[in-house]
Amino acid sequence: xxxxxxxxxxxxxxxxxxxxxxxxxxxxxxxxxxxxxxxxxxxxxxxxxxxxxxxxxxxxxxxxxxxxxxxxxxxxxxxxxxxxxxxxxxxxxxxxxxxxxxxxxxxxxxxxxxxxxxxxxxxx
Numbered sequence: 738x739x740x741x742x743x744x745x746x747x748x749x750x751x752x753x754x755x756x757x758x759x760x761x762x763x764x765x766x767x768x769x770x771x772x773x774x775x776x777x778x779x780x781x782x783x784x785x786x787x788x789x790x791x792x793x794x795x796x797x798x799x800x801x802x803x804x805x806x807x808x809x810x811x812x813x814x815x816x817x818x819x820x821x822x823x824x825x826x827x828x829x830x831x832x833x834x835x836x837x838x839x840x841x842x843x844x845x846x847x848x849x850x851x852x853x854x855x856x857x858x859x860x861x
Contacts, residue, residue, distance in 0.1 A: 739764045739850040741833045746855030749823055754858070757818040759833030759852060766790070766809060769814040770836040773807060774845055775829035776854075782845035785831070786818060789841045794843060823859045830854040 741764075745757040772787030786797045787805035795807050806819040816833060823860070834848035842848070 739835060741835060741850055741852035742857040743831065743833050743852040746831060748839075748858040748860065751823060751825055751859055751861050753823050754819070754821040755823065755857060757820065757831055757833075757843045757855060757857075759818075759851055760818045761814045761833075761835065763815065764814065764835060764850075766811050766814065768838055770839070770841055771807075771809060772834050772836070772843075772848065773816075773818045774832045774848075775827075775857075776832065777829040780829075782832070783829070784843035784845070787841065787843070788816065790838065791841070796843070797841070808853075818856070825859045828857060828859050830856050852857045 740762045742760045751856050770790045773785040775780045775785050784798050804822045809816045832854045833852040835850040836848045
């Protein structure tokens with residue numbers, strides 16, 4: 738069974754950096770799109786970044802372009818989200834999600850497997 742476990746969240750000042758990790762088990766990276774979503778209190782899931790299984794290309798939400806970088810380490814079965822220049826509006830619970838095959842999607846409804854989430858808090 739696919740399991741995703743996030744880590745690396747925390748509390749930082751605006752302008753700071755964090756690196757989130759998502760360790761995946763029972764998952765073939767060559768057949769899954771791995772993505773990061775976030776959810777702020779009272780809001781819906783929001784796509785942040787993802788890696789397309791077809792060609793290993795990265796896709797980003799406009800609001801994180803130039804600040805966040807998604808990457809994967811197939812040897813460690815881990816996907817990362819490097820976050821820099823953090824803003825208070827980046828405060829949310831960040832989730833790792835996986836989608837088996839299919840076209841690339843930024844919709845949370847298309848991802849079957851989810852981690853438990855890790856809290857990121859950015860103070861001004």
